[in-house]
Amino acid sequence: MKFFLSLTLLANLFFAVAQPFKLPGLKYDYADYEPHIDALTMQIHHSKHHQAYVDNLNKAVKGTKMESTSLIDLMLYAGFRPDAVRNNAGGHYNHSLFWEILAPKDKQLEISKELDAAIKAQYGSLDSLKKVINQAGTTRFGSGWAWLIVTPEKKLMVTSTGNQDNPIMDVSKDRGIPIIGIDVWEHAYYLKYQNKRVDYLAGIWNLLDWGIVSEKYTAALKDSLLITIEKDNWPALKDFHKVMGQTFHPSETGNLQPLKTRSGELLAKALLLKSSTPPASLNKPAIQEAMSKLVTECDELNKLVLKNAKDDVLTKKIASTHDTFHVIQGLCND
Numbered sequence: 004m005k006f007f008l009s010l011t012l013l014a015n016l017f018f019a020v021a022q023p024f025k026l027p028g029l030k031y032d033y034a035d036y037e038p039h040i041d042a043l044t045m046q047i048h049h050s051k052h053h054q055a056y057v058d059n060l061n062k063a064v065k066g067t068k069m070e071s072t073s074l075i076d077l078m079l080y081a082g083f084r085p086d087a088v089r090n091n092a093g094g095h096y097n098h099s100l101f102w103e104i105l106a107p108k109d110k111q112l113e114i115s116k117e118l119d120a121a122i123k124a125q126y127g128s129l130d131s132l133k134k135v136i137n138q139a140g141t142t143r144f145g146s147g148w149a150w151l152i153v154t155p156e157k158k159l160m161v162t163s164t165g166n167q168d169n170p171i172m173d174v175s176k177d178r179g180i181p182i183i184g185i186d187v188w189e190h191a192y193y194l195k196y197q198n199k200r201v202d203y204l205a206g207i208w209n210l211l212d213w214g215i216v217s218e219k220y221t222a223a224l225k226d227s228l229l230i231t232i233e234k235d236n237w238p239a240l241k242d243f244h245k246v247m248g249q250t251f252h253p254s255e256t257g258n259l260q261p262l263k264t265r266s267g268e269l270l271a272k273a274l275l276l277k278s279s280t281p282p283a284s285l286n287k288p289a290i291q292e293a294m295s296k297l298v299t300e301c302d303e304l305n306k307l308v309l310k311n312a313k314d315d316v317l318t319k320k321i322a323s324t325h326d327t328f329h330v331i332q333g334l335c336n337d
């Protein structure tokens with residue numbers, strides 16, 4: 004039963020064909036999480052709150068290109084998505100993980116040797132780790148989540164995010180694959196604990212299924228998503244991309260005004276990109292070379308704009324500059 008549910012959840016999370024997104028079933032009855040989480044809270048949280056994230060996510064992507072985008076990709080580039088997608092994709096993923104890692108005491112599995120050793124090496128003991136996660140949860144202002152993640156360096160890290168963001172998203176400071184996510188929205192605990200988030204966090208550990216968390220740890224270490232996240236962690240490239248997109252794409256339909264007013268900014272972003280440090284896996288000669296070429300082309304483009312060059316000359320030049328940028332992006336994906 005558990006195996007079947009895990010497969011369903013995985014399929015729902017990772018494959019585009021899973022759309023429209025669906026509310027995953029819980030492994031246990033609402034009352035089975037008592038006394039640490041009361042049945043009514045579980046019922047409302049799962050069947051109303053999570054269902055609303057699923058419904059609103061389906062609504063937000065309907066009729067757009069995102070209808071064929073996986074949940075992971077929706078989140079990876081959340082900074083470029085409408086708020087409704089960012090919030091509801093996060094809400095769906097975060098809650099799906101939360102349900103998966105909770106189990107009544109008598110159904111919980113043991114922690115693996117590997118995860119136990121990693122926790123002891125980094126935090127000293129399981130109790131110390133729980134304290135760090137509780138601290139992240141109690142100090143999260145307003146609504147949000149406390150996380151234990153596996154970073155691209157394959158280390159454990161405790162972090163927290165606001166609202167329904169999560170560490171897979173490009174908008175998050177600390178990034179990696181979550182293996183524990185604790186919901187610290189009031190809707191997760193208010194009926195039983197009222198405003199006492201500390202008491203809720205103390206109680207939640209009784210429901211943590213370390214066996215499932217261990218499976219997630221093993222899977223995360225092998226997940227190519229870690230490589231994607233590592234490569235994506237290059238703010239200067241994203242800054243350049245934004246201005247490139249806002250100047251190049253209008254030029255494709257004959258509107259050169261954005262380029263004419265922002266060619267200096269485009270050059271400045273190219274220079275910042277060239278002087279930035281790429282993520283470790285991208286720090287290679289071919290990328291450095293392409294960045295130098297990009298700076299030269301942006302400089303030439305800016306000079307043409309300043310000389311009031313003809314529109315067809317500018318259109319041709321920005322197209323070739325855009326091609327060079329895509330050489331860098333292509334190399335990033337090698």
Ligand SMILES: [Fe+2]
Nearest residue numbers: 052186188191
């Ligand atoms: Fe929640």
